Amino acid sequence: MSIINKNWAVGLLCLLFSFNTLAQGDVKKGKLKSMACMGCHGPTGNSFVPSFPSLAGQQADYIVKQIQDFKSGERQNAVMTNIALSISDDDSHHIAAYYQSQIKTPIIKNIAHLEKLTDKNALLSLGKKLYDNGNPNTGQAACFTCHGINGNTLLGFNIPTLANQQPKYLISTLKDFKNRKRTNDIERAMRRIVDTMSDEEIEAISYYASYLTSTLKEKE
Numbered sequence: 001m002s003i004i005n006k007n008w009a010v011g012l013l014c015l016l017f018s019f020n021t022l023a024q025g026d027v028k029k030g031k032l033k034s035m036a037c038m039g040c041h042g043p044t045g046n047s048f049v050p051s052f053p054s055l056a057g058q059q060a061d062y063i064v065k066q067i068q069d070f071k072s073g074e075r076q077n078a079v080m081t082n083i084a085l086s087i088s089d090d091d092s093h094h095i096a097a098y099y100q101s102q103i104k105t106p107i108i109k110n111i112a113h114l115e116k117l118t119d120k121n122a123l124l125s126l127g128k129k130l131y132d133n134g135n136p137n138t139g140q141a142a143c144f145t146c147h148g149i150n151g152n153t154l155l156g157f158n159i160p161t162l163a164n165q166q167p168k169y170l171i172s173t174l175k176d177f178k179n180r181k182r183t184n185d186i187e188r189a190m191r192r193i194v195d196t197m198s199d200e201e202i203e204a205i206s207y208y209a210s211y212l213t214s215t216l217k218e219k220e
């Protein structure tokens with residue numbers, strides 16, 4: 001089962017390769033336009049609110065695709081739909097180029113909510129196991145093949161980076177894929193994975209992916 005999953009994952013990677021938008025977007029123009037986004041996504045795209053995703057350091061192509069998907073209704077969200085409809089196609093490239101150029105603030109600064117979890121280490125090591133190896137019992141594909149070993153995708157692939165993303169947002173968007181509130185993943189790339197996962201596994205993997213480049217690196 002895991003071998004079959006690895007094969008579709010590799011095939012899909014080819015589909016997801018795209019030319020990078022950074023060349024088309026103007027970072028300075030994007031910075032001006034991003035004023036409208038700051039209140040929720042943070043001053044440099046590093047969100048302070050657990051349910052609002054960070055955009056700093058995110059793949060420009062991925063940001064452009066999400067704005068298009070909110071506009072077309074492929075991705076549904078009461079807040080973002082109207083905002084996306086107000087962004088012109090040119091501006092979406094500028095904004096995406098600006099956010100991609102911003103440095104992600106290590107999520108370790110927001111560690112307070114993780115400290116409250118009773119068995120932090122067990123949760124993170126379950127997350128690491130699933131992220132790196134997948135789950136042979138359920139057929140869950142490993143995440144690193146698409147999202148990168150350190151949670152940072154290779155530039156040029158239309159796949160979001162996960163490292164330092166707000167963990168609560170990761171949990172809620174993965175659950176959205178599972179309950180079909182979110183269905184804008186090409187070739188059901190994410191839906192076929194989350195369908196194999198329990199809520200506990202989703203939480204473990206979200207914390208692990210978010211803290212990938214901060215907490216765990218420091219410990220190792």
Ligand code: HEC
Nearest residue numbers: 036037039040051052053063066067077079080083087095
């Ligand atoms: C009132 C708060 C608010 C404002 C203002 C706002 N956003 Fe959002 N944005 C959200 C929320 C909430 C989500 C998560 C939606 C979901 O869960 O599907 C989101 C999601 C996104 C995503 C998808 C991120 C991902 O990782 O998939 C992009 C891209 C985005 N917003 C861009 C923008 C841009 C560009 C602006 C400014 C023009 C903006 N947003 C303004 C609240 C906001």
Ligand code: HEC
Nearest residue numbers: 009012141142143146159160170173184185186189190205
């Ligand atoms: C075959 C490639 C592939 C694999 C393997 C994969 N993903 Fe994804 N993932 C994607 C793509 C493509 C998207 C973007 C979907 C879209 O366009 O909205 C995505 C989106 C996501 C998102 C949404 C991010 C955001 O900012 O909204 C999360 C979270 C995520 N993946 C987590 C995971 C986890 C955890 C695993 C392992 C259990 C995993 N992915 C395995 C391709 C993959």
